[in-house]
Amino acid sequence: MNLSGRRTARRVSAMEVVLDEIRGAIERGEYAVGDKLPAESALAQEFEVSRSVIREALRATAALGLTVSRTGKGTYVQAAGPVENPIFGDYTARDLWEVRRHVEVPVAGYAATRHRAPDLERLQRLVAGMEAEESDLEWVALDARFHTGIAAACGNPVFTTVIEEIGEALRQQSFVLNQLADRRECSNAEHRAIVEAIAARDSERAEEAMREHLARVEQALAGIVGGS
Structure with missing residues (x-):
């Protein structure tokens, strides 16, 4: 997924666009609670960004309460929407x-x-x-x-x-x-x-x-x- 040309009303980062896409997929139910997200390498390839951008986006989804990272196992969806108290x-x-x-x-x-x-x-x-x-x-x-x-x-x-x-x-x-x-x-x-x-x-x-x-x-x- 090429991110160029997306959301040009103001300058946005690749991380922000990736986060919006992942967050949207979770809130739409494309990733259900308990589902494991694709690996960082797969997400980087899908969005055509570096793995560091993916890591930043996943840190943000975790802060919002949407996901949880389990060492050695990957990142899992833990809520269908942002928690009130991230x-x-x-x-x-x-x-x-x-x-x-x-x-x-x-x-x-x-x-x-x-x-x-x-x-x-x-x-x-x-x-x-x-x-x-x-x-x-x-x-x-x-x-x-x-x-x-x-x-x-x-x-x-x-x-x-x-x-x-x-x-x-x-x-x-x-x-x-x-x-x-x-x-x-x-x-x-x-x-x-x-x-x-x-x-x-x-x-x-x-x-x-x-x-x-x-x-x-x-x-x-x-x-x-x-x-x-």
């Missing part, structure tokens, strides 16, 4: 949301009043780097460093430890959102608003900017799960 790494989306809104919002406020000049310079460099970055994977890495950097700027190492603990889950969630919800441009603007509030030492504005950012992340994820 899993990223070791944590569910709800786990991440509950922790982030109670940790990262006050952290942004603390960072606004406690940051030092090097902290602010680091955050500004990261925002500029994300705005210029073309690679999705590199952007996700910068995004993780950005959120850890805000925690570091607040001067409380416990907060930094918490953000680092959920870092891999956040990277997986960010990658899926960027691929399926076209979040990068919006995230860049939201990140810049957070940094501008921190630079102004305005704790209330920093907290509100972070709260808005997290709310938009949750909305985007809800849209993916709902199929919109």
Whole structure:
């Protein structure tokens, strides 16, 4: 199946198109719950993409709760549609949301009043780097460093430890959102608003900017799960 010319309304990745095809086949019942999906090599040949693209798509179907990978056995369908509370790494989306809104919002406020000049310079460099970055994977890495950097700027190492603990889950969630919800441009603007509030030492504005950012992340994820 040649993917060229598909879905040109906006720039989409091969991974996104492959995921849409696999997800659609599962939701239409072409692959029933319990069925084993074709091997990565067979899917790569069918879609005329690399196996790395197939692996990315299958990681996304697993995050959405559609499939489960069994070591040495392959990938199996475990649900006919996306689960309400998808899993990223070791944590569910709800786990991440509950922790982030109670940790990262006050952290942004603390960072606004406690940051030092090097902290602010680091955050500004990261925002500029994300705005210029073309690679999705590199952007996700910068995004993780950005959120850890805000925690570091607040001067409380416990907060930094918490953000680092959920870092891999956040990277997986960010990658899926960027691929399926076209979040990068919006995230860049939201990140810049957070940094501008921190630079102004305005704790209330920093907290509100972070709260808005997290709310938009949750909305985007809800849209993916709902199929919109």
